[in-house]
Amino acid sequence: MAAEKRYDAVIIGGGHNGLVTAAYLARAGKRVLVLERRHLVGGSAVTEEIVPGFKFSALSYVVSLLRPEIIRDLELPRHGLELLPLESTMTPMPNGDYLVRWADHDLTRRELYRHSPRDAEAYDDFGKLMFHLAFAMKSILGIVPPNPTSLNPKDLLSLLKLGKHYLGLPAEQFYALCKLMTMSAADFLDEWFETEPLKATMSASGVIGTFLGVRSPGTAYVLLHHYMGEIDGVFRAWGFARGGTGAVSESIAAAAREFGVEVRTEATVAQVLAKNNRAVGVALDDGEEIHARVVVSGVDPKLTFLKMVDPQHLPTDFLHAIRRFKIRGSSGKVNLALGELPNFTCLPGVGPHLRGAISISPSLEYMERAYDDAKYGNFSRRPYMDIIIPSMIDPGMAPPGKHVMSIFVQWAPFELNGGWNDEQREAFGNAVVDTLAEFAPNLKNAIIHRHVVTPWDMQEEYGLTQGNIFHGELSLHQLFFMRPVHRWADYRTPLKHLYQCGSGTHPGGGITGASGRLAALNILKDW
Amino acid sequence: MLRGTPFHERTAPLCQAQNWRRWAGYLAASSYELTHDREYYAIRSAAALIDVSPLYKYVIRGSDAVRFLNRVLTRDVAGCDMHQVMYGPWCNEAGKVIDDGTLQRLGEESFRLTSAEPNLRWLCDNAFGLRVTIEDDSDTTAALALQGPTSREILNNVSDADLDSLKYFRLAFARAGNIPVTITRTGYTGDLGYEIWADAQQAIRLWDILMDGGRSYGITPSGIYALDVARVEAGLLLIGVDYIPANRALIEARKSSPFELGLGWAVRLEKGFVGQEALLEEWQRGPAWQFKGLELDWNSLEKVYAEFGLPPELPMIAWRTSVPVYAGAAQVGYATSGCWSPTLKKYIALAHLRSAHAERGTSVEMEVTVEHRRKKAAARVVDLPFFDPERKRS
Numbered sequence: 001m002a003a004e005k006r007y008d009a010v011i012i013g014g015g016h017n018g019l020v021t022a023a024y025l026a027r028a029g030k031r032v033l034v035l036e037r038r039h040l041v042g043g044s045a046v047t048e049e050i051v052p053g054f055k056f057s058a059l060s061y062v063v064s065l066l067r068p069e070i071i072r073d074l075e076l077p078r079h080g081l082e083l084l085p086l087e088s089t090m091t092p093m094p095n096g097d098y099l100v101r102w103a104d105h106d107l108t109r110r111e112l113y114r115h116s117p118r119d120a121e122a123y124d125d126f127g128k129l130m131f132h133l134a135f136a137m138k139s140i141l142g143i144v145p146p147n148p149t150s151l152n153p154k155d156l157l158s159l160l161k162l163g164k165h166y167l168g169l170p171a172e173q174f175y176a177l178c179k180l181m182t183m184s185a186a187d188f189l190d191e192w193f194e195t196e197p198l199k200a201t202m203s204a205s206g207v208i209g210t211f212l213g214v215r216s217p218g219t220a221y222v223l224l225h226h227y228m229g230e231i232d233g234v235f236r237a238w239g240f241a242r243g244g245t246g247a248v249s250e251s252i253a254a255a256a257r258e259f260g261v262e263v264r265t266e267a268t269v270a271q272v273l274a275k276n277n278r279a280v281g282v283a284l285d286d287g288e289e290i291h292a293r294v295v296v297s298g299v300d301p302k303l304t305f306l307k308m309v310d311p312q313h314l315p316t317d318f319l320h321a322i323r324r325f326k327i328r329g330s331s332g333k334v335n336l337a338l339g340e341l342p343n344f345t346c347l348p349g350v351g352p353h354l355r356g357a358i359s360i361s362p363s364l365e366y367m368e369r370a371y372d373d374a375k376y377g378n379f380s381r382r383p384y385m386d387i388i389i390p391s392m393i394d395p396g397m398a399p400p401g402k403h404v405m406s407i408f409v410q411w412a413p414f415e416l417n418g419g420w421n422d423e424q425r426e427a428f429g430n431a432v433v434d435t436l437a438e439f440a441p442n443l444k445n446a447i448i449h450r451h452v453v454t455p456w457d458m459q460e461e462y463g464l465t466q467g468n469i470f471h472g473e474l475s476l477h478q479l480f481f482m483r484p485v486h487r488w489a490d491y492r493t494p495l496k497h498l499y500q501c502g503s504g505t506h507p508g509g510g511i512t513g514a515s516g517r518l519a520a521l522n523i524l525k526d527w
Numbered sequence: 528m529l530r531g532t533p534f535h536e537r538t539a540p541l542c543q544a545q546n547w548r549r550w551a552g553y554l555a556a557s558s559y560e561l562t563h564d565r566e567y568y569a570i571r572s573a574a575a576l577i578d579v580s581p582l583y584k585y586v587i588r589g590s591d592a593v594r595f596l597n598r599v600l601t602r603d604v605a606g607c608d609m610h611q612v613m614y615g616p617w618c619n620e621a622g623k624v625i626d627d628g629t630l631q632r633l634g635e636e637s638f639r640l641t642s643a644e645p646n647l648r649w650l651c652d653n654a655f656g657l658r659v660t661i662e663d664d665s666d667t668t669a670a671l672a673l674q675g676p677t678s679r680e681i682l683n684n685v686s687d688a689d690l691d692s693l694k695y696f697r698l699a700f701a702r703a704g705n706i707p708v709t710i711t712r713t714g715y716t717g718d719l720g721y722e723i724w725a726d727a728q729q730a731i732r733l734w735d736i737l738m739d740g741g742r743s744y745g746i747t748p749s750g751i752y753a754l755d756v757a758r759v760e761a762g763l764l765l766i767g768v769d770y771i772p773a774n775r776a777l778i779e780a781r782k783s784s785p786f787e788l789g790l791g792w793a794v795r796l797e798k799g800f801v802g803q804e805a806l807l808e809e810w811q812r813g814p815a816w817q818f819k820g821l822e823l824d825w826n827s828l829e830k831v832y833a834e835f836g837l838p839p840e841l842p843m844i845a846w847r848t849s850v851p852v853y854a855g856a857a858q859v860g861y862a863t864s865g866c867w868s869p870t871l872k873k874y875i876a877l878a879h880l881r882s883a884h885a886e887r888g889t890s891v892e893m894e895v896t897v898e899h900r901r902k903k904a905a906a907r908v909v910d911l912p913f914f915d916p917e918r919k920r921s
Contacts, residue, residue, distance in 0.1 A: 106529060106549060106552035118647060121647060122648055125774060132777070
């Protein structure tokens with residue numbers, strides 16, 4: 001047998017977090033191997049040319065939360081990361097009107113004023129409050145969650161610091177935070193605004209990636225999570241990566257390779273190998289065994305602990321908690337190759353509104369009804385959609401004159417009545433296109449190709465258990481020191497030398513890379 | 528696109544410099560001519576016509592109007608006579624200034640309030656339970672400032688108002704041509720001047736009437752550059768430049784009380800209003816900051832520039848940045864606006880100074896950047912306004 005290569009660390013899954021962990025470990029001088037099941041790295045952050053000439057950000061499609069320290073540490077701009085601004089959000093309304101929030105404050109104010117003079121002013125006050133709260137909460141994004149029930153001095157100190165931080169907030173902010181933690185997104189926004197399309201569009205941030213509706217308590221907090229996006233030091237900025245979301249993963253992979261990381265694609269991990277209660281490597285589905293001092297899983301907690309680790313290595317209560325971890329998929333994705341741009345009845349023609357996000361969220365009631373369908377096992381007949389047209393921002397995404405459209409769709413339950421099949425996938429795609437065509441009637445004729453991704457496809461093709469885009473719902477009971485389960489929120493696992501670095505760990509959700517970075521730092525601490 | 532004001536059709540062709548800027552979401556000319564000198568001198572020696580339509584304007588009506596405004600403003604609105612105009616700030620509960628503006632008493636139960644920032648939500652929140660209506664007529668009311676020594680004659684010629692008897696900070700309802708207007712004897716220049724308020728639909732005709740009637744009196748359309756120099760000479764605050772509105776400030780240190788802005792005279796402490804408790808406390812212990820004038824010492828300025836073989840380079844356009852002010856090595860404040868005063872022949876600045884260094888006559892130093900280096904020039908603390916001509920009130 002050829003001299004077996006020995007690695008310091010083997011990473012399961014070449015998603016963006018796995019790549020970040022790999023890069024940080026290699027930067028510290030470790031020999032790292034990343035194993036990716038698919039033919040390309042990126043996990044949910046991939047660009048795929050599904051029809052020749054048309055590049056799709058197949059799943060994840062916008063960037064905001066990617067931690068600035070990762071961009072700096074890994075020198076991602078040098079490795080090809082270019083973030084282009086996504087400047088506006090348009091919400092078409094059923095009455096033929098629209099609401100657009102522009103990058104320019106005066107324009108946005110005038111537009112909001114058209115709908116509600118009071119909301120135009122409330123919007124600034126709300127933005128200021130969220131700025132403060134996001135600034136206050138941001139500090140927890142960058143730390144390893146302490147264990148609140150532990151008597152370990154390090155945990156106690158960390159908790160004490162946090163406690164002081166939050167009790168030190170000005171009263172207005174402290175109480176707002178309490179409300180965010182307990183209220184529904186709809187109720188919280190109702191306290192501030194009266195314009196339905198504004199409230200509905202903002203409320204969407206509270207439910208993305210959760211199996212909850214905008215009227216479900218606790219969703220207000222997730223609003224804040226989305227306010228923590230930051231580009232170039234500017235909070236709340238959302239961007240689009242040139243070349244699609246896959247370009248983010250590619251830039252991290254390039255940085256990782258430069259540090260010496262080896263990346264193997266089409267290498268499917270079947271099992272985590274353990275000996276004497278510690279992980280010693282992985283076995284691939286073709287039987288190949290790869291040994292390493294530590295194993296780091298970038299895939300979700302259910303997949304990691306219920307599929308890859310022999311239960312005899314894990315405590316019963318831990319397994320029980322992992323089984324209870326909520327990971328219900330609630331969204332789908334429809335990617336369209338278009339022969340021409342959509343022509344919105346409310347704002348006809350080609351204009352700057354097509355360079356930003358387009359949100360199908362006319363009212364809170366619309367949002368809640370879309371959820372009602374899902375609650376009882378159906379996809380929304382008239383779904384909430386968050387749409388961008390990447391080719392308007394980066395012309396390289398489609399052939400000249402042609403376009404690609406990325407449609408994020410909620411709700412689509414993983415547990416569909418009757419189960420997902422080809423017929424249901426088509427029906428789901430039809431519901432999306434039919435609803436959107438109500439606002440942009442030329443859409444149907446413009447479609448060259450339709451790529452529909454259901455939660456089932458997300459699980460089968462992309463390895464996301466139940467199709468949950470965040471590796472576990474972003475609801476309060478699954479955040480911070482409870483992510484994925486209490487006591488094991490510090491990237492360690494009950495199986496020694498097995499770590500987690502995926503979105504199922506703190507802080508999770510979106511392309512942040514924070515989980516991957518914090519995991520790497522903790523792994524190195526244990527080394 | 529930003530909006531043009533109701534006068535845009537007239538001001539656009541006049542704006543040779545094409546140096547538009549934004550003001551409250553509207554286009555405003557920085558200057559009409561290529562240099563703003565003549566526009567400034569029109570304010571002090573003839574009459575300047577300035578489009579001030581971007582101001583926010585609210586009409587408040589109802590049997591509780593006085594009660595409501597007395598609750599919001601720091602001035603004693605109950606003591607506001609019919610057809611009187613009052614200038615003053617309003618504060619949040621912590622006694623920090625949200626905005627400042629003028630209040631016109633149009634009738635027994637009706638007022639017009641102007642402000643620099645949108646205030647509709649704040650006003651509505653404070654009007655809860657009171658018998659008042661608040662109408663935002665910012666877009667539907669056009670406003671012009673006619674400022675300068677010949678402004679009275681022009682208005683006497685084009686309107687039926689008796690301007691000779693219209694006192695400082697009073698208003699009159701009149702007709703100009705046959706356009707109904709409100710004329711207030713107010714302005715942002717510290718000179719003899721008026722502001723004219725009319726229905727936006729009549730704006731173009733109003734402009735033409737004033738320009739025609741003013742031709743023999745040197746009427747000159749003037750932009751923001753000219754206005755800015757004049758308002759610094761007059762010691763008048765500019766929101767967002769000289770202070771940050773309390774509801775926009777991200778940190779406490781950025782907020783100011785009326786006492787800290789030299790507006791203590793406009794605070795009537797016993798009457799009951801939003802922020803009174805905090806202001807009473809501050810008044811008792813004395814404000815930490817004061818808003819004062821600085822006059823730069825010419826000889827010191829000359830010396831600083833002479834080091835580099837240069838004569839003093841003077842800011843003919845007012846600057847709007849924060850410039851440190853020192854007493855010895857310690858920074859004791861910061862200037863927020865400054866310019867060369869063509870009328871006073873002095874380099875002047877508006878500054879926030881710690882109270883211990885704010886006494887009139889105190890010697891301080893202001894930072895001056897010469898040839899990329901930070902230097903200090905001697906300055907003297909003076910009371911505001913710098914320029915206060917007899918004709919302003921007479």
